Amino acid sequence: MKEGGGKKQEAVAPCAACKLLRRRCSRDCIFAPHFPADDPHKFASVHRVFGASNVNKLLQELLEHQRSDAVSSMVYEANARMRDPVYGCVGAISSLQQQVDVLQNQLALAQAEVVHMRLRQFPTAVSGLNSRQAASSPSSGRAINNSQHSPYYYYYYSVDMDGSLWD
Numbered sequence: 001m002k003e004g005g006g007k008k009q010e011a012v013a014p015c016a017a018c019k020l021l022r023r024r025c026s027r028d029c030i031f032a033p034h035f036p037a038d039d040p041h042k043f044a045s046v047h048r049v050f051g052a053s054n055v056n057k058l059l060q061e062l063l064e065h066q067r068s069d070a071v072s073s074m075v076y077e078a079n080a081r082m083r084d085p086v087y088g089c090v091g092a093i094s095s096l097q098q099q100v101d102v103l104q105n106q107l108a109l110a111q112a113e114v115v116h117m118r119l120r121q122f123p124t125a126v127s128g129l130n131s132r133q134a135a136s137s138p139s140s141g142r143a144i145n146n147s148q149h150s151p152y153y154y155y156y157y158s159v160d161m162d163g164s165l166w167d
């Protein structure tokens, strides 16, 4: 019986790279493991940005187990470069960096608030601090005159926070 499909098994379907470069895909094709035929855009973008021969050279220089990470990185960079021809993935990195900065500020504010809440919840005995001293604090705010706060509260409030949190 003849098997369906018509073509003989030795005619291997070319990988996405060989298909785009219109060359024969050999059994040991360096692109084949990373650029499957069903994802042609992956190689197209890398080829457009880096050039097939550079990708080839780079993969040759790497150990086999490093190649798929390198391909992921190149595909990411190539796509970023096509989206943003000026900054490429640096644009994405700096935008993420800004998000990190914003979130770190939010975290610092939240942590300061936690400290503030704890001190309000468990006020320690205050000695040597009266309401007049508190009122003369450089950043006296709405809760600063309350003499039940611990000395740490005033330190935290006037030195660490510089009054900006509650303004």
Ligand SMILES: [Zn+2]
Pocket (backbone or CB within 6 Å): 014, 015, 016, 017, 018, 019, 024, 025, 026, 029, 030, 031, 032
């Ligand atoms: Zn190939």
